[in-house]
Amino acid sequence: AGAYFEGGAPIVEHVTFRDNVPEVGGEWSCPLRMGGGSANWNAATTYRECLFTNNQAQLGGGMATWMEDPAAGTPMVLDSTFTANTAEAGSALATYNAASTAAPFHVNLLVHGNSSTGWNGQADGSIPTLGAGLSPSFVHCTVADNTGALLTGGLQAVESNPIIVN
Numbered sequence: 001a002g003a004y005f006e007g008g009a010p011i012v013e014h015v016t017f018r019d020n021v022p023e024v025g026g027e028w029s030c031p032l033r034m035g036g037g038s039a040n041w042n043a044a045t046t047y048r049e050c051l052f053t054n055n056q057a058q059l060g061g062g063m064a065t066w067m068e069d070p071a072a073g074t075p076m077v078l079d080s081t082f083t084a085n086t087a088e089a090g091s092a093l094a095t096y097n098a099a100s101t102a103a104p105f106h107v108n109l110l111v112h113g114n115s116s117t118g119w120n121g122q123a124d125g126s127i128p129t130l131g132a133g134l135s136p137s138f139v140h141c142t143v144a145d146n147t148g149a150l151l152t153g154g155l156q157a158v159e160s161n162p163i164i165v166n
Contacts, residue, residue, distance in 0.1 A: 005043040039086040044073025060094035061085035080140035097131025109141040118150035125156035134160035
């Protein structure tokens with residue numbers, strides 16, 4: 001990944017994540033390649049005015065966030081663009097939840113021209129939100145011209161409760 005954050009609440013501003021591919025195993029000791037541009041593990045990372053472009057991963061081409069600690073805080077992505085990223089699922093940004101009540105907050109995003117090929121016959125989309133208890137918010141976001149091979153090229157919610165406001 002272009003960046004990896006574990007725990008804490010880092011702030012990332014005015015950064016371009018371009019042409020990144022995580023290695024299998026990588027930082028998460030995971031058999032999957034997660035978080036091409038940036039990967040967050042139980043981190044309440046705030047991204048502001050960032051560009052995620054041409055990154056690749058199995059899950060979360062532009063960014064992947066995995067939340068399993070209920071005390072980890074709230075990850076935020078503000079005024080940022082995700083374009084030309086590819087993944088099996090979550091070509092732009094993917095949020096996964098394991099036994100947490102995470103509520104990631106996304107404001108003024110442009111998610112455009114990302115491509116998902118489909119993962120495990122179930123997850124697809126540029127923005128999958130997967131996991132019971134997960135309640136991500138999307139406020140004033142534009143999701144357009146993304147492609148998915150299985151279900152959708154846009155937002156996919158599985159066992160989660162997204163809040164969408166425009």
